[in-house]
Amino acid sequence: MSDAVIFKAPLRVRYAETDKMGVVYNANYFVWFEVGRVELLRSLGYSYHDLETAGASLPVVEANCRYKQSALYDDELWICASIARLRPGLITFNYTVERQSDGAALAEGSSTHLVVGRDMKKSRFPEPFWTAFQKAAGLG
Amino acid sequence: MSDAVIFKAPLRVRYAETDKMGVVYNANYFVWFEVGRVELLRSLGYSYHDLETAGASLPVVEANCRYKQSALYDDELWICASIARLRPGLITFNYTVERQSDGAALAEGSSTHLVVGRDMKKSRFPEPFWTAFQKAAGLG
Amino acid sequence: MSDAVIFKAPLRVRYAETDKMGVVYNANYFVWFEVGRVELLRSLGYSYHDLETAGASLPVVEANCRYKQSALYDDELWICASIARLRPGLITFNYTVERQSDGAALAEGSSTHLVVGRDMKKSRFPEPFWTAFQKAAGLG
């Protein structure tokens, strides 16, 4: 899927995101992944809010992260997101957390989301989101 | 208001709640205050969920905290909550965060909440919550 | 590893842990996993604080979660933790998040941790933690 769009969202580490080990607490990377996929969607011309207004939500069914080097307080990072897998009712994003200063990959992960409707039952991506995601996945 | 009920909810400090200074991050005390007022309500026989089901929410309009000694990772605390002021459409809770081991008061604060309906407009406490809160405030 | 200890820590969902979808935000399960492994360690007679005092920390190198059913505000849960893999310088925990009312498994996951010393370099579990973890892993 060499044509998949990789979107890089800038992010600065907050004090609140560190823990007493002096580094970023592990759960916060999953918050950053959300920032990455939301900004990827925005780069396609849409907000996640638009998707919710269209009646679709994307609850997470699986998420994982591999931690390589610690992110530190005040670090400037890139949260890189791309679409790794796309089905009418399911999407998987890949993420890399990069340190801006030297490009070091601090963490990698992914998350898989179901498309559900307002009734929280399985659904499909509404247009124009489906077409936009297909393009971003390099499938359009 | 010497007859106000003071409810003490036990709480253990999580690693996620600390920051790189080695102590609990300041914003987390406001999360604990929520635990305190919710457990106070439960001690009266109701859950905050019940209140929401009855069509009323309690958005915060003011909150404050004075920090005296740092709470540390794994500390066992009491989150003490009481009703300081009660009006048909407004409630103020007082809080004290105590260390269980020696009773030291680590922090004190308060929060004031409006009662709003499902339309997010100003409303009043529905029964049986109004009567229960009056009793807990020492006014019943 | 049928003899591995499974420790169940009780936990009640906080309002702060929900998001606008009305369910618990996905990153918070990783905070709960920490509660699970810390309480597992405590059930063995030690605190994570003791381990840090002995000069060892357990930074996460991998974590994952599969979400099956949403945890809701005020739900009472069991955070079940067990040791899935144990090496002198590495440990993997498995987790299940269960709803207390009906035993439903809401989520499953795992986390793998390196043992590092005060210099943040790879190290080994100090005694008496190594022996305690071996027993809890059903290897003792």
Next chain:
Amino acid sequence: MSDAVIFKAPLRVRYAETDKMGVVYNANYFVWFEVGRVELLRSLGYSYHDLETAGASLPVVEANCRYKQSALYDDELWICASIARLRPGLITFNYTVERQSDGAALAEGSSTHLVVGRDMKKSRFPEPFWTAFQKAAGLG
């Protein structure tokens, strides 16, 4: 103190920062206040990390917030911070949270911080921070 610098840091509301009421959870405004004061310091040419490296930390002794209108998911905000009071060993910041689209003030607050040294005992602002803060406070 009409000459005090007011620094405005941009911030976009994260999904993780909302709660089941559909708005931003109250404790998160205190995290944003931290973003505001850190960026105010950076606008003076220093990072909070620099201050910590110089041996000084700024633990919070008091914080408060008045909530006027709810911040919503994906809102673009300004976190406005200024120095309201400055003593050799103490600083108070004022904050306003503004919605970028219409300039509405969603919340106002303040936080007061002691200066402590590495031993966590009361200390004074080291140079060049003292001079920089005096200028920013309109006292320089």
